Amino acid sequence: MSQSKRQSSDNAIGARLREWRSEKGMTLAAVSARTGVASSTLSKIENELVSVSYYTLKRICDGLDIPIEEIINPDHKTFAPGRRAVTRANEGTVFRCSQYVYETHSTELSRKEMIPLIMTVLARTPDDFEDWNRHDGEEFILVLDGEIDFYSEFYAPVKLKRGDSVYFDSSMGHMCCSSSEEPAKMVSVCYDPRAHQQQDVSEFFSSGRLTVVRAE
Amino acid sequence: MSQSKRQSSDNAIGARLREWRSEKGMTLAAVSARTGVASSTLSKIENELVSVSYYTLKRICDGLDIPIEEIINPDHKTFAPGRRAVTRANEGTVFRCSQYVYETHSTELSRKEMIPLIMTVLARTPDDFEDWNRHDGEEFILVLDGEIDFYSEFYAPVKLKRGDSVYFDSSMGHMCCSSSEEPAKMVSVCYDPRAHQQQDVSEFFSSGRLTVVRAE
DNA sequence: CCAGTTTTTGTCGCATAGGAAACAACCGCG
DNA sequence: CGCGGTTGTTTCCTATGCGACAAAAACTGG
Numbered sequence: 001m002s003q004s005k006r007q008s009s010d011n012a013i014g015a016r017l018r019e020w021r022s023e024k025g026m027t028l029a030a031v032s033a034r035t036g037v038a039s040s041t042l043s044k045i046e047n048e049l050v051s052v053s054y055y056t057l058k059r060i061c062d063g064l065d066i067p068i069e070e071i072i073n074p075d076h077k078t079f080a081p082g083r084r085a086v087t088r089a090n091e092g093t094v095f096r097c098s099q100y101v102y103e104t105h106s107t108e109l110s111r112k113e114m115i116p117l118i119m120t121v122l123a124r125t126p127d128d129f130e131d132w133n134r135h136d137g138e139e140f141i142l143v144l145d146g147e148i149d150f151y152s153e154f155y156a157p158v159k160l161k162r163g164d165s166v167y168f169d170s171s172m173g174h175m176c177c178s179s180s181e182e183p184a185k186m187v188s189v190c191y192d193p194r195a196h197q198q199q200d201v202s203e204f205f206s207s208g209r210l211t212v213v214r215a216e
Numbered sequence: 217m218s219q220s221k222r223q224s225s226d227n228a229i230g231a232r233l234r235e236w237r238s239e240k241g242m243t244l245a246a247v248s249a250r251t252g253v254a255s256s257t258l259s260k261i262e263n264e265l266v267s268v269s270y271y272t273l274k275r276i277c278d279g280l281d282i283p284i285e286e287i288i289n290p291d292h293k294t295f296a297p298g299r300r301a302v303t304r305a306n307e308g309t310v311f312r313c314s315q316y317v318y319e320t321h322s323t324e325l326s327r328k329e330m331i332p333l334i335m336t337v338l339a340r341t342p343d344d345f346e347d348w349n350r351h352d353g354e355e356f357i358l359v360l361d362g363e364i365d366f367y368s369e370f371y372a373p374v375k376l377k378r379g380d381s382v383y384f385d386s387s388m389g390h391m392c393c394s395s396s397e398e399p400a401k402m403v404s405v406c407y408d409p410r411a412h413q414q415q416d417v418s419e420f421f422s423s424g425r426l427t428v429v430r431a432e
Numbered sequence: 433c434c435a436g437t438t439t440t441t442g443t444c445g446c447a448t449a450g451g452a453a454a455c456a457a458c459c460g461c462g
Numbered sequence: 463c464g465c466g467g468t469t470g471t472t473t474c475c476t477a478t479g480c481g482a483c484a485a486a487a488a489c490t491g492g
Contacts, residue, residue, distance in 0.1 A: 013270070027438080027439060027440085028439070028440065028441095029438085029439070029440095037480085037481090038480065038481045038482075039439085039440080039441095039481095040440090040441075040442080040443095040480080040481070040482080040483085041479080041480050041481065042440095043439095043440060043441055043442090044441085044442095044479085044480085045479095047441085049441095050478075050479055050480080051269055051270070051271045051478080051479075052269070052270050052271075052479080052480095053267055053268070053269045053270060053448095053449080053479065053480085054229070054267070054268050054269060054270040054273050055267045055268075056479080056480075057270050068288060068289070069285050069288070069289065069409075072270075072274075072284060072285075072288070083370065083371075083384060083385040083388050084368055084370075084371050084382060084383070084384035084385070084388070085382065085383050085384070086366075086374050086376070086380065086381070086382045087380065087381045087382075087383075088379075088380050089377065089378065089379025089380050090379065105356075105358075105381045105383065106356070106381065106382075106383035109383055112354060112383060113353070113354050113407045113409075114330060114354060114356055114383075114405060114407050116356045116358070116381060116383060116405070118358075118379075137329070138328060138329050138330060140321075140322070140330055140332045140405055142321075142332070142334075142403050144360070150302075152300055154299065154300075155299075155300050158302050160302070161304075161305065162305065163304075163305025163306065163334075164302065164303065164304050164305050165302070165303045165321045165322065165332060166300060166301065166302045166303075166322075167300070167301050167303075167321065167322035167325055167328060167330075167332060168299060168300035168301070169299040169300070172299050172300070187358050187403060189330060189332070189356055189405045191329045191330050191407060193283070193286070193329075243468080243469060243470085244469070244470060244471095245468085245469070245470090253450080253451090254450065254451045254452075255451095255469090255470080255471095256450075256451065256452075256453085256470090256471075256472080256473095257449075257450050257451070258470095259470060259471060259472090260449085260450080260471085260472090261449095261450095262470095263471085265471095265472095266448075266449050266450075267448085267449075268449080268450095269449065269450085269478095269479080272449080272450075
């Protein structure tokens with residue numbers, strides 16, 4: 001096959017590299033100098049005449065200060081099926097577990113990177129929980145109403161009042177208890193590195209990343 | 217070098233693949249069946265006796281449903297310097313631009329995946345803006361006080377009252393105007409695929425991904 | 433239009449990634 | 463013990479990625 005078109009199975013990496021280079025107005029030689037990869041090789045990679053090795057690809061990205069993800073993962077995934085979703089107050093889908101009532105917003109958008117929840121805290125003491133809550137990623141909580149005692153591993157409990165917020169590594173065990181008269185209310189936004197692979201929130205709930213018992 | 221230890225320049229990819237596999241309790245043959253990569257090859261890759269090609273690596277990750285980033289980018293970055301940050305109401309760092317007042321929370325944690333902001337909307341009509349707001353990633357907005365007219369490209373404007381929320385692709389032009397007596401207040405959480413690479417929020421602001429003029 | 437220069441592409445040789453199959457190391461289990 | 467069955471490793475071989483160098487193309491300015 002001397003030099004014919006080959007498997008473009010490394011979906012358009014070459015094209016993306018070339019695009020990057022032309023944007024920067026660099027020559028192959030310049031890229032070669034910065035990355036240590038031969039310019040002939042670069043040419044072949046850009047034209048997808050070879051299937052670049054991971055090691056070489058990494059050298060290129062490192063040398064050029066490109067986050068390798070940018071070259072590898074072009075799935076600039078826009079979530080489906082639209083690009084916007086509005087949820088009216090108290091009109092989200094409600095899930096209930098023993099200690100929280102979750103109201104999920106924007107459920108009609110799947111593949112979101114973040115999971116927004118309006119939560120009502122029923123628990124009043126840590127003893128109400130069997131175990132820590134724990135899920136991959138990060139979480140942001142802002143108290144909307146009432147008062148919350150926020151417990152987490154490695155840290156002392158902290159009391160959160162309306163308007164206070166906490167941001168934390170959610171793989172660290174955590175739990176919220178209401179310390180006010182009425183059940184406290186808060187907005188929680190979770191980021192899970194894998195969340196956007198899921199179709200919808202219920203999958204997120206049922207994946208075990210969030211412990212929830214029954215929907216209604 | 218027949219079969220001696222080679223360049224581990226593809227920093228521990230093999231180790232990470234092996235770890236993944238042993239967690240799942242799968243055999244090389246099973247992985248081979250799902251990925252189409254020969255088990256002998258898998259063995260060599262895991263033991264880092266070869267420098268895997270990108271194409272093969274992708275086949276493996278795709279077949280196993282591993283986000284390739286997870287294998288490539290092991291900086292399982294826990295944000296620094298702690299794992300939790302509490303911000304009291306009205307005690308965040310305030311940035312001001314012509315149409316919004318941003319109060320950023322959890323600023324002491326860098327490399328967060330999400331950027332939480334309490335925003336006060338000053339603008340009252342779309343004409344107050346020179347252009348759409350636009351930044352990579354996704355954004356979730358929940359109205360805390362007052363009333364907001366949410367404008368975005370491709371969609372009709374929508375009025376949001378207290379407790380209403382909107383989730384949208386923030387690369388789509390968008391803007392918020394206050395339609396209530398007093399300036400409206402909302403919480404906004406942005407996810408930017410590159411945010412966590414940044415040291416702190418001001419970098420996010422100054423990167424041009426969010427247009428903000430001066431801090432105070 | 434044509435040297436002189438820069439930039440890209442092609443050629444060739446060598447090292448090596450990857451697949452098939454043989455081999456080794458472990459298992460119970462009779 | 464020995465013997466199928468399973469799992470991981472090594473061997474052998476071919477296909478091919480990569481670098482050095484050469485040829486070709488694309489830009490120069492005069």
